[in-house]
Amino acid sequence: MSTTPGAPDLEARLRVALAARADLVRGEDLAPLATATPVRRRWPTPWVLLAAAAVVLLVLGVVLQGVGGRTRSDEVAPEPDAPQLELPADVGRDWKADDLSSPARLDLDGDGRKERVDFLAEPTEDFDGRVRLQTTVSTTGEQAYGIAELGTTIGTSALDPIDADGDGDQELVLYFDDPSAVGGGGYPLVFDLRDGLLVRAVVEDPELLVRGSVPVDGSATEHFRMVHLHDYWFEQGTLWSSRSVNAYAEGNMTLLRPETIVVDAWRWALGDDGVLRHVEEACLRQGLEASQPCGNDTENELPSIVPVAGETIGAGGRAVFDVGYRYTVSVEAGDPATLVVRGEDGRTLRHDLAVADARVSTTQPTSVMSDGASFYVTSASDPSYAQVLVQDGDRLRALDTTGDVELTDDATTRTWLTAGGALVTAVAEEEGAWRAWQWQMVSGAEMAALPSGTVCFDDPSDPATVRRC
Amino acid sequence: MAMEPAVDITELYAAHRLALVRLAVLLVDDVASAEDVVQDAFAALARRPDAVRDPSKALAYLRVAVVNTARSALRRRRTARAYSPPHDLSPPTPEDSAVLAEEHREVIVALHTLAPRQREVLVLRYWSDLSEAEIARTLDISRGTVKSTASRALVALERAMHAPVTPSSREEER
The missing domain is CATH 1.10.1900 (c-terminal domain of poly(a) binding protein)
Known part of the structure; x- marks a missing residue:
C-alpha cells in the first residue's frame, strides 16, 4: 500500500535497503551471549532446573550489565499488564481546608444523593503539600478519604465529575497544574470510591492525558521548538483528551498555530482494575472555541499568511497608524528619503531610508513588534529588498535577521506582510511545496523566523493563490 | 508453591x-x-x-x-x-567493515536524518512488515497518525536522499 503519490518505487527501494542493512548484522557478529543449551518450556528435574537457572543467570547477568548509570530499562520499557493501584494513607485528619478551596459535591456511591468532599491541606511553608480528600458516604454513613498531590494546596476545587466506568456513580476529578507550561499545562487526576477509599486511578498512557504543549524530541532550535498541543475536557460525564496531529512552533512567548487544528482524540474509561484507559478514538477539528468531527477533512487548516497588505506610501506619502501606540508617518523626498514619525506622545523620530525608491507599508508589522512604531520597508526599484524598522527609544532601528531564513523576495524566497500584520517569508521546497515562516523580534536588534506550516501556491508570485499541498 | x-x-x-x-x-x-x-x-x-x-x-x-x-x-x-x-x-567491529551497496547506503543515510517517530514508522512498516494497527500499538499512537507519519516520512526521505550530504549526516552514518 502506498501512502504517497509516486512513492511505490521509493517504498520498494526502502524495503530492499532496510533488509540489506539489517542483514549485515549476522548472528556470529553478536557478542556471544546466547544460550547454548536448549531450554524446555517446563523444568522436568531439579538438576535440569538448576542447570537452566544457571543459564538464565548467565544470560541475565550479561544482559543486566551496563544498565546502571543510564536510564533504567524499566523506565523506558512498557508498563506491565496490570498496573498497581496505590491505596491512600490515612493521614491529615487534622489538616484544615484552605480558604480558597471549594468542597466538591458529587454522587460517589451512586445512590442518587451527592456527597460533599472536603479538601484538607497539608500545612507546609510553600503550600506544596498533599491534600486529604474527605467525605461521608451517604449509603453507609462511613467516612471515606483519599490523598492527592496537586502541586499546590491553595484553592483546591474539583473539575466536572465523570462516570468513567459506566456504573452509575461518579468519580471525582481534580487536576495537577503545571505553572511552568506555556499556555497552561497539567493533567487530571481521577478518584474512584473503592472499598471505602477514594483511590486515584492509574492512567495507562499518561502522556496522552495532559494539557499544554509537549515538545517534539530534537526539535529545539535557538529561537523555537516544535510542540504537539494536548488538551483534555469533559463531555456528558465522560473524559476526553486530544493531541494535535501536527506539531507547531513555540518560542518567544508565541505559539504559531492555525485557528483550527486537526487532533487525535480519545475517550477514557475506568476498568474494574482501577486503570484509566483510552477506549475510543476520534479525529476532531479543534477550533479555539469548539470542536467538530473531521468527517472526510483530516487535513490541517492553512497557516494565516494571507491576505497580503499591499498598500504602501513613497516619497511625499503620509499614513496614520492608530492601533495600539498611535503615530503618523510621512516620507520626505530626498537622497536618501527620510521617514518621519510623530507619536501621540509628542515624540518625533527621523530615519534615513537606506534604499532607492523606498515603499513603506501602511500596515504595521505587529508580528515582529507592536510595543512602539514599526515599519515594513520595500523598494520599488529593487523587488528583493525587504527591511523592518522598529522604534528604539527616540530613533528607528533596522532589525538584523538571525537563523537560516533570509529576509528577501525573489523566485525561491517570497516575503510579504499580511493585512493582520504578520511578516511572512515562504521558502521553496521540493515538488512545489513552500515552507512558510513568520518573523518575530527575538532581541533588541534581531528578528528570527518561526515555521508556520507547509503550503503550495497555484501561482507562487501571488500569495492569494495559497492552497494545501 | x-x-x-x-x-x-x-x-x-x-x-x-x-x-x-x-x-x-x-x-x-x-x-x-x-x-x-x-x-x-x-x-x-x-x-x-x-x-x-x-x-x-x-x-x-x-x-x-x-x-x-x-x-x-x-x-x-x-x-x-x-x-x-x-x-x-x-576500532571498527567486523560488522562495521561489511559494505552496504551505495544505493542502499544512500537510503539508510537519509533514513537517519528523519525525526525518530518517522524513522520508527518506516522501519516497522517496511522492515518489520507490521500492519498500521500493529504499528499504532507499538508506538502508542493512533492509526491515523501512523498513516500521516508514514506519508510525511516518505516525502522527507525522498527529499533527504536528494539533499547534499552534510557533516552531521556523515556523523549519523558512523
Missing part, C-alpha cells in the same frame, strides 16, 4: 535476539548500541517477569521496549555528542 515464570526469557532470548538487534540497528544504526538496546529490553522483561503473561505477546512487548529504548539511546547520544571529541577513535 512457587509460581512458574509467565514466559521463558531464555527461550525468547534465543529465538528473537538477532531479529531484535536487526530492528534496533535500523533505529540507532550501530551494532554495539543495538545490542545494548536489546539487552536493556530483555533486562526490563527480566525485572518484571509478570509483565507479560501471554507468551504470544512477548515479542510485541519486546518490540515496544526496543523502540522505546532505542529512542532513549538516541536522546542520550545527542546529549553526549555535545561533550564528545569530534572523531570516534574506537
